[in-house]
Amino acid sequence: MKVTINGPRYYKEELASGAFDLCIQSICCYNDFKIQMYNAIYANRYLPGSKGDILGLKKITYSAWMKEYGINDYYSTSLYAEVTGLLSSQREFRKWYLARIKDDLAARKRKIISLTESLTKLRAIKQTIVSYVRTGKFKRPYKGCMMKISGQTAFPGGRHVYALEEYERLVEQRIRNTNARLHNVQAAFRRRECKLEKLGKSNPDRILFGSMAFYKTKDTVGCDDTWRREFHRRRYRTMQATGRHTSRYGNYLVHPDETGNLHWDLPKGMGTVVFPKFHLARYEAEWRACFQCSKDLRQAVSYRMKRMTDGNGREYLIVSANFDLPDHEASADLSEGCISCDLNVDHLAWVEVDPSGKLLRYGKIPFDLEHKSSTQRNQIIGDVVSRVAVLNKETGRPLVFENLDLTTKRASMKYSVKRSNFLVSSFAYQKFRFHLDSQGSRKGFSVLYVDPAYTSFWGKLLFMRKYGISVHTAAAYCIGLRALERLDELIIPDVYGHLLDSKKQTGPYYAAEKDVALYKKLSGIRTHAFYLDLPDLGTVTKLKDWLRQNDKSCPAWYTAAL
Structure with missing residues (x-):
C-alpha cells in the first residue's frame, strides 16, 4: 500500500x-x-491537425524545449508522468460521469412509467365517477382498486370518506398535477438525453x-x-x-x-x-x-x-x-473457514463459518453515523474495524466482506423515498474499505471481497428461520458460503422451488442473479413472514392468502396490501 x-x-x-x-x-x-x-x-x-506533430511543436524540438526550461531527463519523467496522469484522470472521470447520466436516465424512465401508470389509474377513476353519475352503477376502475361509491359518498380506501362531488374535484386536481409532473420529467429526460449525446461526441474538458x-x-x-x-x-x-x-x-x-x-x-x-x-x-x-x-x-x-x-x-x-509500505497482510487462506460480514447503515453483522460451511457463532457491532462530522465518522469506523480485527486475531480466519458499488444506487436517488436516500447517502462503504485495507496492512490480517448480489434474499429464504437469526446475519452467512464456494448449502427448498416454472425447479441456485424469477415473485412478502413455517401451496397467491390468515404479527395495512 x-x-x-x-x-x-x-x-x-x-x-x-x-x-x-x-x-x-x-x-x-x-x-x-x-x-x-x-x-x-x-x-x-x-x-485536429496535430497528429503528425510530436507534442504539438512545429518550430522547436522536444529536447530544445527542455533545454529552454532547464529540465533534465529526470524532471522530464516526473512531468510526463504527472501530465499523462491528469489526462487519464479526466478520461476516467468522463466515463464515470457518463455512467452516472445513464443511471440517472434509467431512474427518470422508471419515474415516467410510474407517473404514466398513476395518470392512467386516476383517469380511470374519473371515468368511473362520470359513469356512476350517469347510470347509477359502480364499476371497479381497475384491478386492485379499493375505491367504492355508495349514494353520494366516495370511499377511496382506508379511513377517508368524501362527498362524491368533492372527491371528483380532488381526482381532477390530482390528474392535473400528475400530468404536469409527467411533462416536467419527460422534458428533463430529453435534456439529459441530449447532454449524454453531446458528451459522447465531445473531447474531455481541458484542465485549468x-x-x-x-x-x-x-x-x-x-x-x-x-x-x-x-x-x-x-x-x-x-x-x-x-x-x-x-x-x-x-x-x-x-x-x-x-x-x-x-x-x-x-x-x-x-x-x-x-x-x-x-x-x-x-x-x-x-x-x-x-x-x-x-x-x-x-x-x-x-x-x-x-x-x-x-x-x-x-x-x-x-x-x-x-x-x-511493506506488505504485512496475512495470506487469504480459506481452508480454515472465514469471518464473513454484512455491512449496514447502523450495524455490522458477522458470522464465523468453518471450512465445511457450518455456522459456528454470530453477532453484530452497532454504530451510529447519522449527523456526525467527517472526523467523528472516521473515528467510529476505525473502532468498528478494530473490533472486527480482534475476531480475526482470535480465530486466525480471514475476513470476508461484500464488494459494493453504490455509484449506480446514488445516481438513481432522484425520485426515491427521502428516508431511503438519506440512508444510502449515510452508508460510508468506501471509508470502511479504506480502514479495512489500512489496518489490514498494519496489523497483518487479510480481507476478501465477494459479490453480495441477492445474499440478503437467500439468507431470508434459507437461514432466518433455520437458525433464528436476523436477515442481516443470514446475509453475512450467505456471503461466507459464497466465499467458501459451498454451493450445496444454497439449494432452494421445495416450498419455494415449486413457485417457479417446471424448468426452473431443479438444481442449486447459487445467487439469484441466475434466475430472478423467484425474487420477483416473493418481493411483496415482508421479511418477518419468513420466520413462519410456510406450507407448500404451489402458487404465490395461495401463499399470500395463507399469510393473510395466519401471520398474526402482520399489521392490518399490510394484510390489506397482500
Missing part, C-alpha cells in the same frame, strides 16, 4: 540564504513546463491549473492584485520528483544524507537546496528501509515539494515522501 507522509515545515529563515527563493523559482519553472506539456499533449491527442472554481471568482471579487497573487500561488504550488528503484536512495533528484538532511537538486542549474533535520511524521523506519537495503530490494521513493501559507500569511515549504 502506497502512503504519502509529510515532513516538517521550512520557513524562509530556516533554510540557507536564497534557498527559499530558489525553491519558489524552481516550482514556477516546473509548473510552466507542465502547463505547456499538458496543452501540447492535449492538442496532439484531441485537436489553479482551479476553475477559484478562477470564476474573478467575476465577483474582481481581478485585482490580491486575486492575481492568490491565483498565481494556486497555479504554481507543487513540484514533484518521481522515484526510481535503480537509484542509490530511490530517487535521482532527492536524497538524504547521514546527518539527517535532505538534498534536492533543482532544475535549470539552480543548484541543490538542503532541508535540515528532515524527518517524517510517521513511518520513518519504513521510509529509510526503502533505500537502506540491498540493491535487489531497493524501492522507488517519490517526493513532492509544496508551497503553503500559514494562518498569519507567512509562506513555508513542506516536503512529502511517497513510498510503498
Whole structure:
C-alpha cells in the first residue's frame, strides 16, 4: 500500500540564504513546463491537425524545449508522468460521469412509467365517477382498486370518506398535477438525453491549473492584485520528483544524507537546496528501509515539494515522501473457514463459518453515523474495524466482506423515498474499505471481497428461520458460503422451488442473479413472514392468502396490501 507522509515545515529563515527563493523559482519553472506539456499533449491527442506533430511543436524540438526550461531527463519523467496522469484522470472521470447520466436516465424512465401508470389509474377513476353519475352503477376502475361509491359518498380506501362531488374535484386536481409532473420529467429526460449525446461526441474538458472554481471568482471579487497573487500561488504550488528503484536512495533528484538532511537538486542549474533535520511524521523506519537495503530490494521513493501559507500569511515549504509500505497482510487462506460480514447503515453483522460451511457463532457491532462530522465518522469506523480485527486475531480466519458499488444506487436517488436516500447517502462503504485495507496492512490480517448480489434474499429464504437469526446475519452467512464456494448449502427448498416454472425447479441456485424469477415473485412478502413455517401451496397467491390468515404479527395495512 502506497502512503504519502509529510515532513516538517521550512520557513524562509530556516533554510540557507536564497534557498527559499530558489525553491519558489524552481516550482514556477516546473509548473510552466507542465502547463505547456499538458496543452501540447492535449492538442496532439484531441485537436485536429496535430497528429503528425510530436507534442504539438512545429518550430522547436522536444529536447530544445527542455533545454529552454532547464529540465533534465529526470524532471522530464516526473512531468510526463504527472501530465499523462491528469489526462487519464479526466478520461476516467468522463466515463464515470457518463455512467452516472445513464443511471440517472434509467431512474427518470422508471419515474415516467410510474407517473404514466398513476395518470392512467386516476383517469380511470374519473371515468368511473362520470359513469356512476350517469347510470347509477359502480364499476371497479381497475384491478386492485379499493375505491367504492355508495349514494353520494366516495370511499377511496382506508379511513377517508368524501362527498362524491368533492372527491371528483380532488381526482381532477390530482390528474392535473400528475400530468404536469409527467411533462416536467419527460422534458428533463430529453435534456439529459441530449447532454449524454453531446458528451459522447465531445473531447474531455481541458484542465485549468489553479482551479476553475477559484478562477470564476474573478467575476465577483474582481481581478485585482490580491486575486492575481492568490491565483498565481494556486497555479504554481507543487513540484514533484518521481522515484526510481535503480537509484542509490530511490530517487535521482532527492536524497538524504547521514546527518539527517535532505538534498534536492533543482532544475535549470539552480543548484541543490538542503532541508535540515528532515524527518517524517510517521513511518520513518519504513521510509529509510526503502533505500537502506540491498540493491535487489531497493524501492522507488517519490517526493513532492509544496508551497503553503500559514494562518498569519507567512509562506513555508513542506516536503512529502511517497513510498510503498511493506506488505504485512496475512495470506487469504480459506481452508480454515472465514469471518464473513454484512455491512449496514447502523450495524455490522458477522458470522464465523468453518471450512465445511457450518455456522459456528454470530453477532453484530452497532454504530451510529447519522449527523456526525467527517472526523467523528472516521473515528467510529476505525473502532468498528478494530473490533472486527480482534475476531480475526482470535480465530486466525480471514475476513470476508461484500464488494459494493453504490455509484449506480446514488445516481438513481432522484425520485426515491427521502428516508431511503438519506440512508444510502449515510452508508460510508468506501471509508470502511479504506480502514479495512489500512489496518489490514498494519496489523497483518487479510480481507476478501465477494459479490453480495441477492445474499440478503437467500439468507431470508434459507437461514432466518433455520437458525433464528436476523436477515442481516443470514446475509453475512450467505456471503461466507459464497466465499467458501459451498454451493450445496444454497439449494432452494421445495416450498419455494415449486413457485417457479417446471424448468426452473431443479438444481442449486447459487445467487439469484441466475434466475430472478423467484425474487420477483416473493418481493411483496415482508421479511418477518419468513420466520413462519410456510406450507407448500404451489402458487404465490395461495401463499399470500395463507399469510393473510395466519401471520398474526402482520399489521392490518399490510394484510390489506397482500
